[in-house]
Amino acid sequence: MSLEPNTHDFEASLARSTQRSREIEAQVAKDPSKWRVLTGDRPTGHLHIGHYFGSLQNRVRLAGLGIDTMVLIADYQVITDRDGVGPIKERVYSLLTDYIAAGIDPEKVTIFTHSAVAALNQLMLPLLSLVTDAELRRNPTVKAELDDTGDRPMSGLMLTYPVHQAADILFCKANLVPVGKDQLPHLEQARVIARRFDERYGRFDPDAPVFPEPEALLSASGTILGLDGTKMSKSKGNTIELRMTADETAKLIKRAVTDSDRHITFDPENRPEVSNLINIAALCLDRDPVEIATEIGDGGGGGLKKLVTAAVNDYFAPHRARRAELEADPGYLHDLLAAGNAKANEIAEATLHEVRVAMQMDY
Known part of the structure; x- marks a missing residue:
């Protein structure tokens, strides 16, 4: 199955996603309790105004509507295309600080890091069994990386990046993911994996799949360029x-x-x-x-x-x-992140248990 649509198919898919996003916005306004959002950032640097207007502002809005919101600081994903992590601890706390300064309420929103949630990463094993090497190589992000590597081999983590993103979404059973149009193929990969798991292994609950198929909430904001007129980076x-x-x-x-x-x-x-x-x-x-x-x-x-x-x-x-x-209060930030990681671990362990039962591996 190809996950890289041609131009006509992509435009048709984008039109459907745009229409569905409008419908979801209306549904959220009526009953936000039906939705769980997963969103986040890689701590490769400090957040800038492009992040703020492109995603952070919308996260504050969605959480304010009462949607259960999970915000991932994707520290493991820093090494998908880099040789090292850099000053990652500083950057993790910088992201956390900006989230809260922007208006995200840590009492209502779960903020957590990849590396602290073992069960999330363990889900990668069964999820990887549901996709082929060819499918991963056709993913636009992976394909772009492969085209740009030259003589440098692509890492296994980069190749499996779409599955890692799927695990991020599926571990907490998020059914709504705010994305830009270029990220739609990644979300479709997560939907495919959710369906295939149900088809191959059955269900923890006979009346419901283990993983809901996440839907896209397309960003309405336009692109902000950098101060040199090129892509902000x-x-x-x-x-x-x-x-x-x-x-x-x-x-x-x-x-x-x-x-x-x-x-x-x-x-x-x-x-x-x-x-x-x-x-x-x-x-x-x-x-x-x-x-x-x-x-x-x-x-x-x-x-x-x-x-x-x-x-x-x-x-x-x-x-x-x-x-x-x-x-000025680093202890407060540390405690917030620890609390978010603890909650994310509880959710991940519960989902991993359901996966084990569905796979008949609950020994």
Whole structure:
């Protein structure tokens, strides 16, 4: 079975997923108790404003609606495509700090790390038996990695990355996963694995599968580019990190790429760098980007950058203040993560027990 659709099939699938996302949003508004969300990040660096507007803000919204939410700090996934983990402990706590500073309530949301949940990782063994080598190599992320490796062999962990993601979702029986359209193939892999487990091994409960098939909640936010006009990336140094001070932010925006046309217009296709800065201001000010561009007019790049700097610093001032409070109490952060890991372990052990029973391995 191919998990890499052609263009026509992908567009059709995307249209269906978009429509289904709208239906889910309506259902969530009526009864959030039917859903469990799994989302998270790899601690390969510090979170930036692209993460905030692209996913973190939405996580706060979903949890605020009353949806049971699990947030994974995917520390094991750092080594899928890297030779080492870097300053991973610092980055794990940086993510945790930003989550809470952004408004995630740790009393209601379970925040946990991969490496602390043994039963989650043990699920990889039976789940790996449900997919073929060919299917994994056709996964877009794995295929891209394979194409980019050159003479360097791809690690087994990178090859099985889609199954690791499936285990992340299925261990807690999440039935809703916020994703961008490029992540739909990964979610489809998790759905395939859930179905195949039921078909091959039966059920823990005769009336229900062990694993529900997770659904996608497509992100509505557009892409925020980096300050150099290319894809925002921690490795490129073109991001505004949430932990940065107002002065650091101002210096970065001052160096942001614009163009030679002094008259400011919002034209993402022809003026991506200028339009990206306008879009950042629009997100922070909750305003229409065209109106912002019209307001700046002949103010040029300097006027645009001045507006963006003020908008970003004003918007994130409460986040930075809360972050400073949290950083001053590392014991509190440690206890929060320990509590989240303990809850995730309880859930994972219960699911692993169901898997063992279904596989007749409950000796």
